[in-house]
Amino acid sequence: MSDADRHRLITDLLKEQPFASVRDLQEYLGVSAATVRRDIDKLHEIGKARKVYGGISASEGAGAGRIAARPYNENRDIAVEAKRAIAEAAAALVRDGDSIIVHAGSTCFQLGLLLARRNVRIYTNSMPLAAHLGEHGTCQLTVAGGELYREPRIIHDPSAGLPSFFASRFFVGTQGISSEGLLESHPLLSKVIAELSTRTDEIVVLADSRKLSIQARHIVLPLSRIGTVITDDGLADADAKMLENAGVTIIVANASGQGG
Known part of the structure; x- marks a missing residue:
């Protein structure tokens, strides 16, 4: 298979899904990890796609479109080392005695x-x-009441109203981030995030850098409501500038060289 054939297959794949890991592409193309990484570098260089930590994502306007959320089990296994590095940076913000909200999602987990x-x-x-x-x-734990929604793995009671719990920080993941704010496709997640955002002093978003190239259906919260975004070192300069211009504090977790 020629370089051009592989590049076409990769860009076609990214029209159907927003992200592909190096391992995904190895299996899809039947080539080595080194070949995949060269293909990623080339597609990034010519602007056909965007190199991100652990793989490649559709470039802005390249057909990523408005997408549905991935199933929890599938999302859990993507960019794992970046998520762990982000979680470590987030944990460093938490002091003994704090009351916090930790939302559903693989990075928050x-x-x-x-x-x-x-x-x-x-x-x-x-x-x-x-x-x-x-x-x-051994931490003190309060669990949301209500029904279990097996996808996206949250517990919620739509008739209960706002929880009585109040937190110094609300740690939340997101499907995507744009200049408009946090983006989600799942309507229940959109509703719950908006509700919980009223029960905290500060919102801290945990999002690996590929999330800044993903578009989703619903704007959940404007960037003006976000205090901090913790991401990995694949963050593009343009995305960093967009967040800074919105007054968002950026913490970059060093995930390079940790695998994936």
């Missing part, structure tokens, strides 16, 4: 793992995180 045995009070609507903290944690 990584944060919860780090806080499990800390002297903190955690409110979460994440079924996987609540189960882990209940079995392995």
